[in-house]
Structure formats: C-alpha cells, structure tokens
Amino acid sequence: MNLELESKRSLKRILGNLDLSKLAKRDQTVFTRRLDEKFPQLFALLFEIYGQRYDFFYYLQSVIQTLVDAYAKRSRKLKAKDQARLNDPHWYQHENMLGMACYVDLFAGDLKGLKDKIPYLVETGVTYLHLMPLYDSPKGDSDGGYAVSNYRQVNATLGNNKDLESLSNALAETGISLVLDFVFNHTSDEHPWALAAKAGDMDYGEYYYMFDDKHIPDQYEQHLREIFPQIRRGNFSWDADCNKWVWTTFNNFQWDLNYSNPAVFNAITDEMLYLANLGCEALRLDALAFIWKEIGTNCENQDKAHKLIQAFNSCLQIAAPAVVFKSEAIVHPDEVLKYIDKDECQLSYNPLLMALIWNTLATRNTHLLTESMHKSFAISPDCAWVNYVRCHDDIGWTFDDAVAENLGVDGQDHRQFLNQFYTGRFEGTFATGVAFGENPSNGDCRVCGSLASLAGLEQGLNSHNDTLIDHAIARILMVHSIILSIGGIPLIYSGDELALLNDYSYEQDDSKKHDGRWVHRIPVTDDVIELSKTPSTPQHKVTSGLQQRIAIRKQHSVFGQAGTRILNCDNPTVFTYERYTDEGKKLIAICSFSEHDQSLSSTYLGLDNGEIWQDLLSDLIKTPAPETLKLKPYQVMWLTQQS
Numbered sequence: 001m002n003l004e005l006e007s008k009r010s011l012k013r014i015l016g017n018l019d020l021s022k023l024a025k026r027d028q029t030v031f032t033r034r035l036d037e038k039f040p041q042l043f044a045l046l047f048e049i050y051g052q053r054y055d056f057f058y059y060l061q062s063v064i065q066t067l068v069d070a071y072a073k074r075s076r077k078l079k080a081k082d083q084a085r086l087n088d089p090h091w092y093q094h095e096n097m098l099g100m101a102c103y104v105d106l107f108a109g110d111l112k113g114l115k116d117k118i119p120y121l122v123e124t125g126v127t128y129l130h131l132m133p134l135y136d137s138p139k140g141d142s143d144g145g146y147a148v149s150n151y152r153q154v155n156a157t158l159g160n161n162k163d164l165e166s167l168s169n170a171l172a173e174t175g176i177s178l179v180l181d182f183v184f185n186h187t188s189d190e191h192p193w194a195l196a197a198k199a200g201d202m203d204y205g206e207y208y209y210m211f212d213d214k215h216i217p218d219q220y221e222q223h224l225r226e227i228f229p230q231i232r233r234g235n236f237s238w239d240a241d242c243n244k245w246v247w248t249t250f251n252n253f254q255w256d257l258n259y260s261n262p263a264v265f266n267a268i269t270d271e272m273l274y275l276a277n278l279g280c281e282a283l284r285l286d287a288l289a290f291i292w293k294e295i296g297t298n299c300e301n302q303d304k305a306h307k308l309i310q311a312f313n314s315c316l317q318i319a320a321p322a323v324v325f326k327s328e329a330i331v332h333p334d335e336v337l338k339y340i341d342k343d344e345c346q347l348s349y350n351p352l353l354m355a356l357i358w359n360t361l362a363t364r365n366t367h368l369l370t371e372s373m374h375k376s377f378a379i380s381p382d383c384a385w386v387n388y389v390r391c392h393d394d395i396g397w398t399f400d401d402a403v404a405e406n407l408g409v410d411g412q413d414h415r416q417f418l419n420q421f422y423t424g425r426f427e428g429t430f431a432t433g434v435a436f437g438e439n440p441s442n443g444d445c446r447v448c449g450s451l452a453s454l455a456g457l458e459q460g461l462n463s464h465n466d467t468l469i470d471h472a473i474a475r476i477l478m479v480h481s482i483i484l485s486i487g488g489i490p491l492i493y494s495g496d497e498l499a500l501l502n503d504y505s506y507e508q509d510d511s512k513k514h515d516g517r518w519v520h521r522i523p524v525t526d527d528v529i530e531l532s533k534t535p536s537t538p539q540h541k542v543t544s545g546l547q548q549r550i551a552i553r554k555q556h557s558v559f560g561q562a563g564t565r566i567l568n569c570d571n572p573t574v575f576t577y578e579r580y581t582d583e584g585k586k587l588i589a590i591c592s593f594s595e596h597d598q599s600l601s602s603t604y605l606g607l608d609n610g611e612i613w614q615d616l617l618s619d620l621i622k623t624p625a626p627e628t629l630k631l632k633p634y635q636v637m638w639l640t641q642q643s
Contacts, residue, residue: 007043011036014061022072027079031071034318035064041343042314045307050262059262063269067319070273074320077172078279085281085322092128092282092324092347092384092489095553095560099128099179101391102494103144104158107524111159115167120529122174124497125550128489129171130179130284132392134158138190138253140511144392144521146181146286147188147254151271168279179326180275182283184268184312185290186254189239189246193267194255198242207264208255209247209293211236216295217245223298229439249290259291259308269315276320282347284326285309288339301335310344326386330393333376333400342382350385350488352376355397357389357479358447358454359414360593362421362431366575371403373566373577377487385488389479390454390496394436394446394517395422415444422447422454430456430468432502434516450520452476452499457538461501471595473499473538474634477545478591481617481636484553485589486577487564492546495522498532499542552616552638558585571600574631587616590629590637598631612642 015035020028043060050056074082085091100121108114111134121129133145136153145155154164171178187194196204211217217236224235227250236245237252247256257264275283292305309325316323327345329336333352340348356369379385397418401411420426422433423445433449452458455475460468476499483490506518532543553559558579567576573594579587588605592598607613607625615621616638629637 003044003047004040006047007040010043010057010060011039013057014064017061018065018068020068023068027071030079031068031318034321035067038314038318039064042311042318045311045314046262046265049259049304049307049311050265053262056262059266063266063315066266066270066273067315070270070277071319074277075279078277078320078322081172081281081322082320089342090382090561093561095555095557097127097489097560098125098550098553099130099386099489099491100124100126100494100497101130101132101179101388101491102524103132103392103521104134106521107494110157111154111163111167115163115170118170118174118176121176125547125554127175128177128179128282128491130282130491131181133181133183134164135183138188141251141253141515142188143251143254144515144517146183147186147190147251148183149188149190150192151183152274164278172279177281178279179282179284180278180280181286182272182275183286184257184272185287186248186250186256189253189255191255198239200242203263206261207258207267209258210242210244211246212244214245217247220247220293220295220299223296225298225300226439228437229441247293250287256290256293258293259304260293265308265311269312272312273315273319276316276323281322282324282326284328285345286328288327288345289329289331289335301329301331301338306338306344309339310341313343313345330396330398332398333372336398337376337379340379340383342380346383347386347489348379348383349391350387351396351398352400353385353483353486354388354390355395355399357482358395358422359397359399359418360575361455361475361479362418362429364594365572366593367407367572368399368404368409369575370566370568371407372399375400375403377564377566386491387483387486387488388491388493389483390451390493390520391491392493392517392521394448396446419445419447422449430459430472432456432458434502434519436516448516448519450500450502450522451479451493451496452542453502453520455479457499458501461538469538471633473541473545476542477549478593478634478636480546481549481638482575482589482591484549485559485579485587485638487562487579490553493520495524495528497543497546498524498528499539500524500528549617556585556587556616556640557581558587558640567605569600570604571598573598574600576600576605586641588637588639590631590639592631592633592635595633597633599628600631602627602629607639613639614642615639 108117135148136150136155137145137147168178193204193207237248239246289300292302293299294302324346327339327348329339330351339345360369397415404411421429422431423435432453433447435445436448438445456472460472500522502519503522506512512518532539562579562581565578569576575591577589602625613621613625
C-alpha cells in the first residue's frame with residue numbers, strides 16, 4: 001500500500017465531512033494548514049496501530065473532528081501562545097528555566113492558596129510549575145491522585161475548575177509555564193468508563209482488559225514484573241462487581257486502558273486536549289512505558305507504545321502546538337532515550353542522572369556516573385532533559401548493568417548495597433530513608449525519603465553534630481548545582497529548597513501507612529518558609545545557597561541552549577563536565593563528592609592555556625588556573641573564561 005497516496009485520499013474525504021462551522025475563517029485557515037502538514041504522519045501512525053480494523057476510517061475521521069472541536073474551544077490567548085511557541089520551539093532550553101513540582105494541598109492547601117503563593121514562586125525563580133495530579137479521585141488511597149476518576153473535574157478538596165483556570169491565567173501572566181500530569185495508562189475504577197464496564201456495557205468493557213477467568217491473564221503474567229509486590233502479587237485483580245479479572249498494573253483500583261481499541265485512543269485524545277485548553281504548556285506522560293500490551297512480552301516499552309505517543313503528539317501539533325510532552329520512563333537508560341524526540345517527547349525526566357547522583361554520594365566514586373553520562377546524556381538538540389534530585393516518587397536504581405560490569409561492579413549486589421545504605425541499614429551511612437516496594441521473595445526494594453534526610457541532615461540534627469550538619473548542607477547544594485548546570489530544565493521538588501526532613505505522620509494514616517512515599521510528601525507551611533529566612537539555620541543556608549546558584553544560572557546563557565561534554569579527571573571523587581555555546585562561551589563544572597578535601601589537575605581539564613578563569617560561585621580564581629585545583633568537602637566550581 002502507498003501510505004502517502006492513501007493519506008492524501010483519506011484527508012480529502014475527511015475534509016469533505018468535517019464540521020468546521022465553529023471555527024472563524026482565520027482559524028479554519030490555520031487549522032487546515034496544520035492538518036495538511038501533520039496528517040500524513042498521524043495517518044501512518046494510526047494505520048500501523050489500527051489499520052487492520054474494518055472500522056479504521058470511522059475512528060480516523062472521528063479523531064480529526066475531535067481536533068476541530070478542541071481547537072474551536074481554545075482561547076484566543078492560547079492560540080497566540082501556540083504561534084509564539086512555534087516561533088521559538090526551543091523555549092524550554094532557556095537558562096531562565098527553573099522547574100518546581102508540588103502537590104497543591106501540601107504546598108498551599110488548595111488552588112486559591114497556590115495562587116496566593118505565586119510571589120513565593122517568583123522569588124524562588126520558578127518559571128515552570130508542575131502540579132501533581134489534581135483531578136477527581138477515590139477517597140482514601142488514590143495512589144497520590146494517580147487514580148483518576150474524572151480528567152475534567154478538579155478534586156473538590158482543592159477547589160473547582162474555575163479556580164484552576166484562574167491559577168493558570170495568573171501563572172501565565174507572571175511567565176510561569178503550567179505543567180499537568182496526563183495519567184493515560186489507567187483510570188480509577190470509579191471513572192465513568194469503568195463504572196459502565198462494571199455494569200456490563202460492552203463498549204466500555206472494551207476500554208479495559210477484562211477476563212472471565214485467569215487463563216489469558218496467566219499467559220501474560222509469565223513475562224510481567226510486579227510493580228507493588230508489597231501490596232499485592234501479580235498484575236490482575238478480581239472485581240466482584242462484574243465478576244471479572246481486570247488488568248491492574250499498579251493498584252487494584254487503577255484499571256489499565258486497552259489501547260488496542262481505537263475508541264480508547266480517541267477518548268483519551270479528547271481528554272488530553274481538554275487539559276491543553278486549560279492553559280498547560282507541558283503534559284507529563286505518566287507510566288508511558290506500560291501503555292501497549294503484547295502477549296509473550298513484558299508489556300513495557302513496546303514499539304506501538306512509541307507509535308501511540310507519537311500519534312498523540314501529532315494531535316497536539318495540530319490542535320494545541322504550544323504544549324509539549326514530558327516522558328516519565330523509569331526504565332533501562334537505553335529505553336529512556338527512545339522516548340526522546342521532537343515528534344514524541346520533547347522533554348524527559350533524567351532518572352539515570354538522579355539515581356547515579358545518589359549512588360555517587362554513597363560510594364564517593366564518580367566512575368559509574370561519568371561513564372553512564374558519557375553513554376546516555378546526549379540527546380536530540382531539539383529536546384531537553386528535566387534534571388531532578390528528588391521527586392514525589394521513590395528512587396529506583398535504573399543504571400545500566402553493562403556499564404557497571406565494565407567498571408567491575410555487580411549490578412544486583414550494588415543495588416542491595418544502595419538500598420541498605422539509604423534505608424539506614426548500612427554501618428556508617430549518613431542517610432535516613434524508608435524502604436518501598438520491598439519484595440518478600442528476593443528482598444529487593446526502592447528508597448523513599450526527603451532530599452535533606454537522605455543527604456544526612458536528619459541524622460546530623462538528631463545527633464547535634466555540627467560537622468554532619470555542615471556536610472549535609474554541602475551535599476544538598478552540590479547536587480542541586482549539578483541539575484542547575486549540566487543542561488536541561490532543573491526541577492526542584494517543593495520543600496527541597498527549604499531542606500524539609502522526613503514526615504513520619506503518614507504511619508498513623510490508614511490510607512497512607514502502607515505507602516512509604518508519603519514520608520517525603522511533606523507540607524510546606526508558612527512557618528517553614530519563615531524558618532528558611534532565619535540566618536544561621538540549616539534551612540536558611542540551603543535556601544540562600546540555592547538562590548545564589550539559581551541567580552547565577554539565569555545570568556549566563558551557557559547554562560541554557562548550549563552543548564554538554566562529560567569530562568574525565570584524575571580524581572575519582574570528582575565529577576566534571578563542560579558547557580559550550582556556538583558563540584564560543586564555555587563553562588567547566590567541577591563537583592566534589594567527598595567529605596574530605598580533594599585536589600585535581602587543572603591541566604587534565606584543559607585549563608593550562610594561560611587564559612584567565614573565574615569561579616562564578618566564589619570569584620576566587622581570577623588569574624590563570626593553578627596547576628592543582630583544591631576543593632573543600634562537596635565543593636562545586638563553575639569556571640568560566642574571562643576576556
């Protein structure tokens with residue numbers, strides 16, 4: 001089949017049947033131009049996924065009408081933003097970008113409270129605000145809001161849709177990009193689609209994977225891993241309301257959507273565009289690795305998962321091109337890279353960097369970090385990493401075992417060590433963390449804890465040890481310095497800028513006590529913010545140190561749209577990399593992962609050419625670099641050439 005020819009023929013037929021009456025003439029021109037440009041790609045993708053179905057053309061025409069209807073509802077301001085982003089497609093690579101992620105209720109109580117905290121965000125330097133799921137969800141345990149009962153209804157505890165629209169407008173006026181979660185692998189079992197399926201509606205039953213017995217589920221299970229083995233075993237749950245086994249990768253109240261059904265793709269496209277029209281500029285694709293199921297495989301990172309995301313992206317490029325995708329793929333580093341493309345996910349979390357920052361803090365050895373970044377940091381110049389040290393989720397050790405093996409490290413044994421170290425079970429550890437998802441079969445687990453507690457501040461304060469406190473503060477500033485400078489959008493998890501410690505109150509809450517991730521989902525109170533303004537407190541030292549580094553980042557274009565080159569050095573405790581621009585600007589970052597004084601050769605880093613260098617963080621080096629650079633515990637240098 002000649003797909004190009006069939007694409008043209010199909011588009012001609014569809015255009016003849018579209019209802020464009022809700023679009024003004026100018027909007028009709030813009031929409032049809034974008035449709036003409038993007039339709040061949042969308043057609044090819046959807047044909048590959050669904051082309052074998054007799055009703056393919058029906059669903060194809062239906063989804064195009066969905067795009068028309070969504071574009072008709074898009075505000076004039078957002079249509080102007082579409083054009084602005086098309087004119088500046090790399091806006092997310094600017095040195096001005098600084099992200100923050102937060103739960104609305106923990107950060108500000110509700111959406112109105114969050115709007116009142118915009119001055120705090122501006123003061124911090126935030127230009128990208130990611131709100132954890134704020135949709136209607138089941139009462140009690142809702143997996144932190146990731147069990148969505150209604151994509152178009154704000155959770156009543158946070159406010160209402162008008163509050164969200166008001167917040168979105170206020171953020172836009174202050175230059176802060178709104179980022180929302182797009183939970184598209186599953187819905188809550190209380191979603192109207194799931195309720196209809198439970199009631200026996202055949203059409204909605206096909207929105208999910210539902211089976212009368214375990215015969216087919218057992219065939220799938222042979223190749224699937226367990227995500228939350230401490231909660232339940234397997235990937236299917238028995239639902240007594242409909243007397244069926246339902247695919248539930250994460251929790252029994254989160255029903256996986258069946259994307260082999262084109263009706264699901266069309267319905268989720270409609271929900272996606274509703275979120276886009278709220279004014280968000282990025283959608284975080286939750287659990288995107290799991291969206292395509294193929295019997296006989298592990299049902300992760302399948303080729304058609306990529307095709308689906310590319311198809312969703314094409315729909316956005318037609319109806320809401322200001323919006324980009326952010327990949328949340330906590331999988332093998334080689335698989336993470338496959339989601340990053342201007343036609344798939346323009347942004348991507350960098351879980352490898354995050355995990356290896358913590359690895360290097362524990363080992364004081366940068367070899368695995370350096371070699372892994374040599375292999376996996378470079379991505380398309382049209383895309384950007386979202387670099388983070390902590391987030392709302394647990395820490396999983398998703399480094400590349402092959403890279404580790406080349407360095408003489410056994411991956412499985414090393415993960416056991418890291419789990420022991422960060423859950424406080426390893427002698428001499430500075431960390432105070434909590435095990436999560438501990439598998440009773442093999443003892444494997446993941447790690448939870450606030451950044452400050454994992455970095456040693458909780459231990460230092462509890463033991464009244466000033467040296468441990470100083471080291472913890474230095475660790476916190478050092479790891480944030482990396483995400484601020486290595487290239488991409490730095491993302492701070494709310495509360496980390498205030499050095500918040502673990503909150504163990506979740507252990508007294510029946511709906512949370514089984515989920516250790518709540519230990520680092522901590523309320524950000526006005527009292528805590530005030531404490532960060534009190535000189536000599538650890539919180540003040542962290543906050544002021546971060547503000548200094550953020551301000552420096554925003555002043556120098558080499559932190560923005562610039563290349564990154566991972567360097568080697570002659571000291572295994574030191575991580576080094578170079579940023580460089582097409583205009584010849586250059587910065588060398590030097591980061592010590594040791595609690596002891598260190599030194600390294602400046603010649604090894606190429607600083608022996610007689611040029612004058614300055615450390616942006618201290619202003620100490622203003623003459624040609626000495627032969628040997630001296631570093632204090634956990635010190636960072638940002639060295640730039642001076643004319």
